[in-house]
Amino acid sequence: MIRRAAKWILAALFILMLGAGLFAPYGYEAQSRQEIASPPSRTHWLGTDALGRDRYSRLLYGGRVSILLAPAASIVSVLLALIMGVGAALAGGAAQRAATTVIDLALSLPWLFLLLAVRATLPLNLPPICSIAVTFALLGLLGWPGPARVLLAAARRQLGSDYILFARASGAASWPLAARHLAPNLAPVVLAQFWTTTPAYLLAEANLSLLGLGVSEPLPSWGNLLRELQNITALPHQPWVAVPLLLLIAALSCCQLAQPPREFSI
C-alpha cells in the first residue's frame, strides 16, 4: 500500500517536472528586474531569487533536469555493472577473479575526489547543458562498481542453482542461457540496484552543485537551487527558499519507500 502510494507520488512528480514547459508560468532564465528577491505573491508563487527569476518555474525546470538525468545515470551504472557482473560470472575462473579484483580496485578509488578532479579540468567556457551532461555522465560512469559486486554475487548464486545445471545438462550454451534463464531471475536485483543508485545520484548532484561544482547557472537543478540555503540565517524570514529541499526530501523518501524492502542504501 505504502509502496504503491510512493510510486504514485513519484509518478506525479515526474509528470509535473516533465511538463515544466506547460506548468511553469515563466522560463527558467526569465528575469523580472522590478521584483528582485520578492516574497511569494499571486504572480510568483514562491517569490523570486536575487536575479528576479521566478522560483516556482525554476523549481519545475530544475526538477526536470534532476529527475530525468539521475535515473539516466543510474541506468548507465547498472548496465555497466550488469555487463561486468554477468560477463564475469559466466566466464568464471581467472576472468572472474580478475573482474573481482577490478571491482575491488574501483571500490577503493575515492569517486567523489575523482569526480572533483574531472570537473576541475573541464573548459571554463563549457555550455551549461554540457556541464549537466558531464556531471551526470561521470556519476553514471563512476558508480558501477557497487552494483557490479552485487550483480556478480547474484549471477554466481543463480549459476550454481539446479535449474541452470539442468539447462546446461540439456545443452544450453552460455549466452542463450544468460538471455533465457539468467536475465529474468536477475531482473529484481537489477531493479533494486536502479532504485538504490538513483537517489544516491540525486544526492550527489545536490552536494556537488551546493559546492559550486555541479550544474552551472543559469540552468537550474535541485542541487543549485539549494545554494540559496547557504544564507541559512535568512531562512526563518524566507521559509519558502527551503521548498526545493522539501521536494527533494519527498522525492528521495518516495524512492526509499518504492523500492523492494531491505535494499535501500546510499
Add this chain to the structure above:
Amino acid sequence: MGNRRLAAAALRRLCLLLLTVLSAGLFTSALVRLAPGLGSDERQFDLRRSNDSLAALNSGARTGGVLADFRQYLVGLARGDWGESVSLRRPVRELVRERAPTTGLTLFAGLTLAWAGSWAACLVLQLWKRTALDVTASILTGALLCLPAAVVALLFLYLSAAPALALAAILFPRIFRYQRSILDAGVRRQHVLAAQARGAGPLAVFWRHVCRPALAEVSALGGVSVSMALGAVIPVEALCDSPGVGQLVWQAALARDVPVLMHVTVVIAVATCIANFAADAAANAGVPA
C-alpha cells in the same frame, strides 16, 4: 594454517594497495591529460591577448603524454616530491601535512560519535522492543538519509556546532541502517532463541549471541564507514570552514589546481585501502571460533 591464510590475505591486500596507488595515479594522469579544459584559465578570456600569447598559454599546459606524465608522477612519488600547488604556490606535500591533523581529528571524532550513536540506538531498540521506537528510528534515519551531506553541514554551521558533529550526523543513519540489519539477522537465528529460552538475560543475549557472531560483518562495515566519512568530509570542511584536507580539495577543484587534486586522490585511495585492510584484519582476529 590460519596464519598462512592471514598472510595470503595480507599479501593480497598489499598488492591491491599497490595497484590502487598505481591505478589512481594513472587514472588521474589520463583524465587530466585528456580533459578538454586542461590548462584553461581566466587569462584565455582576456581580449587584449594576441593569438601567439594564447597559443603559448595552451602549449604550456600540454607537454608530454599520459604515460610520460604518469612516469613523472611515479618518479616524483618515489622521491617524495608531490609537486607544487598551482593556486597556492606551495608544495602539495606540505599543504597536505599541514591540514591532515585537522581532517584526522574531524574523521576520528565524527566516526566515533556516529558509531557510538549507532551502537546505543541498536542496543536501545533491542532491549526495549517497542514498535513506536522502531518506527521513530526508521523515520528519523530515513529523513537524515534524504538530506544531502552539504545541507546537514549548513545546518550544523547555523547551529555553530563542530564539524565533527555534522560528520557524525551524516554518517550515523548510514551506519545505523547497515548495523541494524546485520544485528536483526542475528537476532532471528535459532541459537539466540535457544539462549532466550534457557533464561539468559537480554543484555547477555545481545552481546554474546547477537553481537559477537556479527563482529566480522560489523568490522567490514567499519572499513566502509571510513570510505563514507572520507567522502562526506569534503562538504563538511568546505561549508563549515574547517581548514582540513577536504577544504583543500574543494578549493583546489574551484581553482583547477590539478597537482593537489591528483595527489590527494591517491592519498585518499591509500587511506581507504588501509581502512579496509584494518577492518578485514579486525574481522579475522575477532571472529569467534
